[in-house]
Amino acid sequence: MRPPAPADELQIAGIARLSTCDWPGRLVATVFLQGCPLACGYCHNHGILDPRVPGALAWSEVLDLLARRRGLLDGVVFSGGEPTRQPALIDAMRQVHAAEFAVGLHTAGPYPLRFAEVLPLCDWIGLDIKAAESRYAQVTGVAAAGPRAFACLRMALEAGVDLQVRTTVDPTTMTDDDVAELTAALHELGVVEHVLQTVRLEGVRPEYRDLVTGPGARAESNVE
Ligand code: SF4
Numbered sequence: 001m002r003p004p005a006p007a008d009e010l011q012i013a014g015i016a017r018l019s020t021c022d023w024p025g026r027l028v029a030t031v032f033l034q035g036c037p038l039a040c041g042y043c044h045n046h047g048i049l050d051p052r053v054p055g056a057l058a059w060s061e062v063l064d065l066l067a068r069r070r071g072l073l074d075g076v077v078f079s080g081g082e083p084t085r086q087p088a089l090i091d092a093m094r095q096v097h098a099a100e101f102a103v104g105l106h107t108a109g110p111y112p113l114r115f116a117e118v119l120p121l122c123d124w125i126g127l128d129i130k131a132a133e134s135r136y137a138q139v140t141g142v143a144a145a146g147p148r149a150f151a152c153l154r155m156a157l158e159a160g161v162d163l164q165v166r167t168t169v170d171p172t173t174m175t176d177d178d179v180a181e182l183t184a185a186l187h188e189l190g191v192v193e194h195v196l197q198t199v200r201l202e203g204v205r206p207e208y209r210d211l212v213t214g215p216g217a218r219a220e221s222n223v224e
Contacts, residue, residue, distance in 0.1 A: 001027030007092035011035065011055035013048040015174065017065060018073070023104040023124055024164065026074040031062055033089070036082040037110050039141035040130065041211070042170050044203030048081045059092060065101050083107060084114040093121040109152030110145050116155055124162040125155060127216060131167070131174060131183050136175045147173045157190050172211045 011034035011221070016022070022030045034041075035051030043049065069150055078094045083089050084107050093103045103121055108128040119125075129149055131139040136146030156163050165186055179196065186194050203207055 004091055005087035006046070007059045007088050007095050009088040010059050010086055010092055011051075011053070012057040012059065012062070013053075013055065015057060016029065017061060017069075022077045022079065022106070023075065023126070026102070026104070026124075027072070028075045028077045028104060029062070029065055029069070029073055030077045030079050031079060031083075031092075033080045033083040033086055035085045036080055036108075037085065037142065038108060038130075038145055040139060040168075040170070041208045042168060042199045042204055044200055045081065046205060056115055058167075062092075063095065063099065066096070066101055070100075070199070073101060075104055076197055077104035077106060077126075079106040082110060084111040084118060086107075087114070089114070090117055093118055097121065107152070108140075108145070108147035110142070114149050114157070115152045119155060119159050119161065122161055124164075126164045126166055126176070127156060129153060129165050129167055129186065130180070131170075132155040132178065132185060135173070135178060141202055145214055153186075153189065153191070157205075162178065163191070164193045164195060165191045166195045168199060170199060172208070 013034040015032065017028040019028050019030045022028055028076045032048060034048050034053055034055060036049045078089060083105060096103050102123045104217040105118065105122045107115065107116055108130065130136060131152050133146035137143035154209045167182060183194060201212065
């Protein structure tokens with residue numbers, strides 16, 4: 001068996017040293033991890049999607065920040081990109097707990113095996129469910145991501161972890177009926193907190209912006 005990857009191996013794309021919105025009700029530092037296997041049209045983080053790009057920040061800098069902010073921060077949120085892509089996430093979460101900070105996770109659930117490993121280490125999860133399972137190819141470019149995300153959702157519900165499910169309503173691929181169908185399916189599964197988010201055009205690729213704002217665009221109420 002391979003030894004667990006040390007947190008020092010994390011590819012960290014950046015950090016928000018203080019966030020009031022990445023974990024509702026908590027003051028956190030948010031660590032953005034490099035790389036994501038999905039290709040959502042509305043992604044405004046595409047600079048950190050490539051997994052081959054090395055990290056811009058060392059893990060020791062995150063630990064130094066926590067040491068300086070003891071008593072001021074409640075926890076750390078691991079975000080991305082897709083944080084569960086990186087095996088070193090497990091050790092990083094353990095170290096955050098050892099430093100007596102809470103651990104939050106933003107994920108779209110494309111790696112159920114890694115998700116199962118980090119689930120017991122999470123105090124809160126913001127899980128992106130992008131669409132109904134059958135619509136993942138259109139929304140994320142990866143059809144297999146649908147069953148994986150729903151597998152993670154079922155694990156999270158079964159574990160009883162504090163969970164917020166989020167859906168960005170993509171006006172180029174989702175109709176109002178799609179959103180209603182997804183909301184009903186999530187409710188049926190036992191999701192209590194489901195938040196619909198609007199697409200933010202700041203930072204998206206120009207092709208996507210044109211799709212949303214160009215002639216023939218629809219559902220502009222789902223755009224900021
Ligand atoms: S899952 Fe998030 S980071 Fe990955 S492509 Fe989609 S919006 Fe971008």
